[in-house]
Amino acid sequence: MLAMLWPSAALWITAVLLTGRAEAQYSSDQCSWRGSGLSQQQGSVEQISLHCSEGTLDWLYPKGALRLTLSPRLASAAVGPGGSSSSGLITACVKPSDQFNGAQLYLERDGLLELLVGDRIESSPPPRVRCFSRLPGERLALFLQATPHQDISRRIASFRYELRGDRTARMSLDSNSINSEDACRPCNDTEILMAVCTSDFVVRGNIRSVEEDENLRAAVIKVSTTRVFRQKYALFTGSSRLASRGEIRTLLQCGVKPGPGSFLFTGRVHFGEAWLGCAPRYKDFQRTYAQAKAARQIPCELPVD
Template sequence: HRGALRESGSVVKVDKQAVFHCSQGWLCSGRRTETSSGLSQQQGSVEQISLHCSEGTLDWLYPKGALRLTLSPRLPSVAVGPSGSSSGLITACVKPSEQFHGAQLYLERDGVLELLVGDRLESSPPPRVRCFSRLPGERVALFLQATPHQDISRRIATFRYELRGDWTARLSLDSNPISSEDACRPCNNTEILMAVCTSDFVVRGNIRSVDEDENLRAAVIKVSATRVFRQKYALFTGSSRLSSRGEIRTLLQCGVKPGPGSFLFTGRVHFGEAWLGCAPRYKDFQRAYTIAKAAQQIPCELPVD
């Protein structure tokens, strides 16, 4: 296609068979916004694009023909989950915009197409996040096909994507979520200590309230943070360190309820939102951390009280 690729204020012109790289190099941990237009594309043609970044946004203006997006994330050599294990599994999630129109998004796996997102009408309910996994060596791509419309000038197919290691499978919100027994299982001490090292956020705090979001099928935990050890994005903010507040989401079926006590919240950022990983009571974390440190078995240091 002849579109424009925007990053850090620059515009890179691209032709067919375009391959895009992040400025962060092999890790590709940054975001990428890709914009293409169907006005210069022939009806029935298929343009090839490789997605190397771990997350980004694709805007397809005036869809025409089709785009085939191969998934080639440049992740760390060992993508570990909260348990410290690594299966080599890559999980991808796509989140269509509420203004997604003019195309249908398919998952292509070994030549077989599965519909992920249909062409939306104005009256359609909000689109849902769809997630799927790719095993090492498996050939997986996203196939974005324009639907026929007489007036394509008002059609824009936009979606965000994330390509992650196997930890993302625990956060899946697509139509086939993992069992609540596995998703809601309390972490053991080994998983807690690894989560402290690998999570996007590590926060000590208290639960103020828990709300339900039926559209997301999620519980929204409102947290008062007394100490923010680490956060990848500005998830917990406030006028001072002792008055930071934020929200953490978890699966609705886990049945989280507000209660007294201090917790250590860890987890991942999923499409800009905090999702809960391990969340032991702080005193239980302190005990596990002290024992592991004495045995020289802690995977990383944390300045605990």
């Protein structure tokens, strides 16, 4: 990690504050920027504004520097699991390409630079996903600076990014920076009911096996689904809606093991992969849902058995 002074933060990642139990949510629009450093002068800084909640940046033949403004169009606030009533916390994550090189990516926070991704040499392992959070009143920016090379013809600094208003982004993708006790604790009844309404996927299924992905430091849960209630992308596929398979990732330290029984799996999609949120046993969810429905306290309807 590298921190140094940098004049006047000019780039902001904008967000909205949480009010009550409402949570900031971003639109799902994709956007990207692709450009070449060949048209830039050495030492120049190009200003770029990306108006979306997720997208990509490809900088070919890096030269000079880029200043990135992330200003996504905000969708209406929605309640989500794990949200805070007063923090206004927004999480952003960047996922460098496996061949990221020719530049260094910094987070600028209130005039200080923190190194997120260093210039990668060929023998280095692939860079990891890095996440950071914005609190109300903080100044944030992304600063991409080219590193000097005699031959820039094969250099490409490329990464994907996401902005989220929920806790699962950091928990899923940047496990160096989280408290494993918080990440692995079971959801309470309120969080389960909220997860059903706001998750990117909601499926009923069984655990076939659990494998380890050492590169991601994640456990990959192989799931056979008996019902797909909702999925944002084609994560669980098969011959029919009632017979499909898919993969869900969670942190290694959570110690997920294969076992009998039916579960309700919910969670978020990060960089095209499903990450686990709340996952109660289906019979426990049925009981919680029935009690909340009888008390007229369910936030949304789900056609349970």
